Amino acid sequence: MATVATQTPQVPAQLALDRWKADERSQSEAESDAFVQDAIRQLSDSALVSQFEANVKQSGTWANEVDSSFARVMNNFVDIVNRYGRDFPALGxxxxxxxxxxxxxxQHLLLSRDVAAEHSAILRRFDRVFLDMVLHIQTDQDRLDVIVELEEFINEEHDNSHKMSRAFLELKRDIRNFVQRLDRYIDEQGTALLDAAKALRTQIEALTAEISALDEQINSTRLALAISGGLLNVIGMITAGSLLATYQNRRNERDNDRTQRQNELNEVNRRQAALAFLKIDVANLQPDIDLICERLFLFAEIWSSVRTQSIQFRSHIQGGMDAVTNMRFRREVQLAQDVCAPLVRGLELYSAELGGRLVQKGVLTVEQLKEDTRAQAQSAGEIKRRSETRTDSAVPVARAQGGDQAQVQKDANKTREQLQPAQLEPVPEMQARN
Incomplete structure (x- = not known):
């Protein structure tokens, strides 16, 4: 699959996030703030967000292309076994x-769609419920309540992600083992075929030399017959004629033998070519499998990442109201929110991209696909309603920086994605998300 060979470049926002995460421990607070703020700015750029979503969706395209490669290798494998299975029984x-x-x-692709749907719901809840709770803490009791809510969220079980990760890891390992064993078998058979080809070439060369010698004898005999003429008509014609016939018959036999050996050599060459083709065809699939497995491993880590961030946020707000109103902390919460939206959309696009292929293969039905879409929409609606209920009842939160207090005003008609970069400086006003 040619398109898989070159991985889609990461968008600048993702690079900033990766750098921030990797270097966080060694950065000063000012440097860390700069990274967070830069990532927030880039995640407010609709073009970059669209590219981020496309990067996640691209995994679905790659999965479809790997699936096509699987089918192609399968068809070639069946064809080779049909033609050469008797000669190579182990191929069956x-x-x-x-x-x-x-x-x-x-089956793993089906599981990955389930995990994508599950993680979409997790990210929505993390974004619109739990992070919103953190941003709308007003009183110490609110803070304690949010700690309890986060604790319950952290303790949830989402084993499908680990199951998927293990499944693709085991598949990757099994395919690599399969390729190694098939390579060994083909190499062994190739050595045997090379030996057979060498023996056949030796036989063909010997027969060719014998035929050349017989041709000389036949020509000499014909010349003798022509010179003797009438003298041999009585006593030599029959003898010479019989000798010529003997040479000619022997020459025909050797030529038939050589033709048979050449046909056998041609067949050996065809078998060698078929085995070499199969070896290359299967081996070419390995990098594609490795790439898609690596990308899906990242999918499997989403819940782990969300859980880890939830633990960090819970631990932070356990430090009291001063910790809650800390600007650096609030920007980190905002960044977590801003990352959720393109991830959710990307996972939905991945699921849709893969779903179409699975319907074509008959693994899923159109009705099942529609039911999945309805279920996701219902889940998203329930999360949104819970978020709106929570936000409507929230009291504006005081945020302090340099002794100044800023009220967090709720605007039900404006979402986080609509905030302009200028509104984030120097003290961004946190607004409720619809």
């Missing part, structure tokens, strides 16, 4: 094993 066993790996791949 390899084919059955490959069918099993292909079925595992399909």
């Amino acid at each position: 066993g390899f084919l059955n094993e490959w069918r099993g790996l292909n079925q595992q791949w399909i």
Whole structure:
């Protein structure tokens, strides 16, 4: 799959996030603030956010292309076994094993769609419920209540992500093991075929030399017959004629033998070519499998990342109201919110991209796809309603910096995505998300 060979470049926002995360411990607070603020600015750029979403969706495209590669290798494998299975009986066993790996791949893709849907819901709740709770803490009791809410969220079980991660890791390992064993078998058979080809070439060369010698004898005999003429008509014609016939018959036999050996050599060459093609065809799929597995490992880490951030935020607000109103902390919460939206959209696009392919394969039905979409929409609606209920009841939160107090005003008609970069300096006003 040619398109998989080159991974989509990361957008600047993602690079900033990665750098911030990697260097956080060694940065001063000012440097860390700059990274967070820069990431927030870039995540307010609709073009960059669209690219971020497209990067996540691209995994679905890659998965579809890997699936097409799986199908192509399967078809080539079946063709080679049909043609050469009698000569290489072990290939039938390899084919059955490959069918099993292909079925595992399909099941893992189905699981990845489930995980994408689950993580979309998790990210929505994390963004619109729990992070909103943190940003709308007004009293110490609010703070204690949010700590309890975060604790319950942290203790939730979402095992599908770990199951998916293990599944793709095991599949990647099994395919690598399969490729190594198939390579060994093909190399062994290739050595045997090379030996057979060498023996056949030696036989062909010997037969060619014998035929050349017989041609000389036949020509000499014909010349003798022509010179002797009438003298041999009585006593030599029959003898010479019989000798010529003997030479000619022997020459025909050797030529037939050589033709048979050449046909056998051609067949050996075809077998060598078929095995070499199969070896290359299967080996070419390995990098694609590795790439898609690595990307899906990142999907599997979403819940772990959300849980880790929730633990960090909970620990921070346990420090009291001063910790809650700390500007650096609030910007980190804002950044967490801003990352959620493109991730959710990207996961939905991934699910849709992959769903179309699975419907084509008959693994999913159109009705199942529609039902999945309805369920996701219902889940998103419930999360939004809970968020709105929570926000409507919230009291504006005081935020302090340099001794100045800034009220967080709720604007039900404006979302976080609509905030302009200028509004984030020097003290951004946190607004409720719809």
